[in-house]
Amino acid sequence: MTTKRLMIIGYGAMAREVHRLLPTGLTLSWVVVPEAQVAATREQLGAGVEVLTSVAQCEGRPDLVVECAGQPGLAEHGEAVLARGLPLAIVATGALADEGLYGRLRQAAEGGGGRMLVLSGAVAGMDGLAAAREGGLDSVTYEACKAPRSWKGSHAETLVDLDALSEATVFYEGTAGEAARLFPANANVAATVALAGIGMQATTVRLTADPAATRNTHRIHAQGRFGEFCIELNGRPLEHNPKTSMLAALSVVRACRQALDPVTV
Numbered sequence: 662m663t664t665k666r667l668m669i670i671g672y673g674a675m676a677r678e679v680h681r682l683l684p685t686g687l688t689l690s691w692v693v694v695p696e697a698q699v700a701a702t703r704e705q706l707g708a709g710v711e712v713l714t715s716v717a718q719c720e721g722r723p724d725l726v727v728e729c730a731g732q733p734g735l736a737e738h739g740e741a742v743l744a745r746g747l748p749l750a751i752v753a754t755g756a757l758a759d760e761g762l763y764g765r766l767r768q769a770a771e772g773g774g775g776r777m778l779v780l781s782g783a784v785a786g787m788d789g790l791a792a793a794r795e796g797g798l799d800s801v802t803y804e805a806c807k808a809p810r811s812w813k814g815s816h817a818e819t820l821v822d823l824d825a826l827s828e829a830t831v832f833y834e835g836t837a838g839e840a841a842r843l844f845p846a847n848a849n850v851a852a853t854v855a856l857a858g859i860g861m862q863a864t865t866v867r868l869t870a871d872p873a874a875t876r877n878t879h880r881i882h883a884q885g886r887f888g889e890f891c892i893e894l895n896g897r898p899l900e901h902n903p904k905t906s907m908l909a910a911l912s913v914v915r916a917c918r919q920a921l922d923p924v925t926v
């Protein structure tokens with residue numbers, strides 16, 4: 662079997678987990694990181710992986726590019742990947758709440774022949790939701806609940822005293838578009854649900870911090886001509902970043918496997 666070559670944009674908690682679990686047949690050949698991380702990442706990855714700060718520096722042709730760099734990383738590098746005609750799997754889906762960026766990425770893909778794959782990330786059921794949309798959806802609600810430590814360093818800190826909570830507290834209600842923008846490391850799923858369903862403005866989002874929570878809980882409730890569905894997913898957080906669910910990293914690994922396998926499930 663010929664080995665295919667992967668580029669990862671960003672090399673944080675999720676990317677490391679993806680690297681650890683890469684399927685046989687796909688080799689990590691390039692990573693794109695901020696300038697300040699180049700030396701440490703080179704030391705960590707050794708000579709087999711080229712550490713770059715831009716997609717333009719890559720002289721080869723990756724078979725797949727995955728973005729694990731957060732919303733600023735997708736905004737910085739997405740167009741270059743798509744304009745080069747490469748497949749780009751993304752998890753920082755909340756960046757697509759910015760209509761201007763969304764339009765530029767679409768244009769780059771159309772012009773260059775690339776393809777952007779919006780991964781299901783930390784949730785499940787996006788296939789069913791997107792299928793349900795074809796028949797017409799009346800309402801979609803997304804609720805996320807995480808431990809206070811998972812909301813640390815986010816906009817939540819300006820809305821609620823995370824250290825003082827003694828019970829589950831809803832600290833934010835709004836639209837998916839606003840949630841994705843206000844919580845760029847925590848509410849990408851809101852945008853994913855919106856993209857699969859009824860859009861950034863019509864999707865209602867509720868965010869909760871619960872001192873008793875040990876998992877990242879995601880609940881999606883959708884109603885439409887197809888009927889109704891309710892999904893609850895209790896994801897284990899990544900050891901090195903409690904904001905991020907392990908399933909999000911696993912959805913990237915799945916995309917890597919799909920790039921190798923002639924049968925897509």
Ligand SMILES: NC(=O)C1=CN([C@@H]2O[C@H](COP(=O)(O)OP(=O)(O)OC[C@H]3O[C@@H](n4cnc5c(N)ncnc54)[C@H](OP(=O)(O)O)[C@@H]3O)[C@@H](O)[C@H]2O)C=CC1
Pocket residue numbers: 670671672673674675676693694695729730731732733734735737752753754780781782783784845846847849850853899902904905906909
């Ligand atoms: N769709 C989904 O279900 C989910 C999506 N996510 C998204 O995935 C992202 C990554 O998660 P995780 O790995 O846990 O987060 P981390 O913060 O651990 O890693 C992100 C890494 O990307 C780096 N980075 C930032 N900007 C750029 C850039 N312009 N180019 C290259 N690298 C960059 C960061 O550097 P620095 O630290 O210097 O900023 C950091 O090293 C989250 O920020 C979130 O947006 C996360 C969970 C679920």
Ligand SMILES: O=C([O-])CC(=O)C(=O)O
Pocket residue numbers: 783845846847848849850851877896904905906907909
């Ligand atoms: O990983 C999660 O549980 C969800 C998350 O951070 C996001 O939606 O950005």
